[in-house]
Amino acid sequence: MAKCEVCGNNYDKSFEVHQGNQIHMFDCFECAIHALAPICSHCGCRIIGHGMETESNYYCCAHCASEDRIQAFEDRILEEVTQ
Numbered sequence: 001m002a003k004c005e006v007c008g009n010n011y012d013k014s015f016e017v018h019q020g021n022q023i024h025m026f027d028c029f030e031c032a033i034h035a036l037a038p039i040c041s042h043c044g045c046r047i048i049g050h051g052m053e054t055e056s057n058y059y060c061c062a063h064c065a066s067e068d069r070i071q072a073f074e075d076r077i078l079e080e081v082t083q
Contacts (some may be wrong), residue, residue: 006031
């Protein structure tokens with residue numbers, strides 16, 4: 001068993017999330033989202049989907065981005081890897 005870093009629960013089905021060079025321990029996705037998901041710069045909600053980002057801000061949707069007068073985004077698509 002491992003202790004969740006958000007709620008402190010000891011749970012036999014806890015899991016690790018590796019982010020960069022850090023390792024986080026959680027007992028559920030809700031705690032992982034609370035700790036790691038970016039926050040929309042306009043409405044403040046946690047972004048659990050792809051969202052949108054500029055150089056310094058994250059947005060949960062096009063509406064929130066447009067409210068902050070952001071009109072254009074560029075997809076960050078990595079080159080496909082074939083196996």
